Amino acid sequence: MKQIITVIRPHLAEKVLASLRRAPLEALTVTEVKGYGRQKSYLDEYQRTEYDEAFLPKVEITMWVDDSRYEEVLQxxxxxxxxxxxxxxxxxxxSVDSFL
Structure with missing residues (x-):
């Protein structure tokens, strides 16, 4: 079993979830999060909104998938x-050793 954690832009979350609607998932969670990556706090405008903070809004999607099907989900x-x-x-x- 594989655990896939995806951190994406908020406006893409619904599209990603729609694409996963028929995917072979064991379980899935969605969480609103904030963070930054390589851009640090240098991204002054995000989705036509200015941000003073170093952290930008993101959505974290965590899912558990069978080993034989996880590449399909990644694509x-x-x-x-x-x-x-x-x-x-x-x-x-x-990798996940057991899923209860």
Whole structure:
């Protein structure tokens, strides 16, 4: 079993979730979070809104997928969420020994 943690821009969350609607997921959670990556606090404008803070709004989607199907899920996420610009977010994949 794999755990996939995706941190993406908020305006893409619904599109990513729609693309995962028929995906082979065991479970899924969605959380509103704030953070920064390579841009640090240098991104003054985000989605036509100015930010004084160092932390930008993001959405974290955590899901658990069978080992044989996780690459399919990763492709769906990257097709929808990747723009190639700084601030796209991160995808982390870890192995899970047991899922209760």
């Amino acid at each position: 769906k996420i990257t097709q929808v969420a990747r723009s190639g610009r700084i601030g796209d977010g991160k995808i982390l994949v870890t």
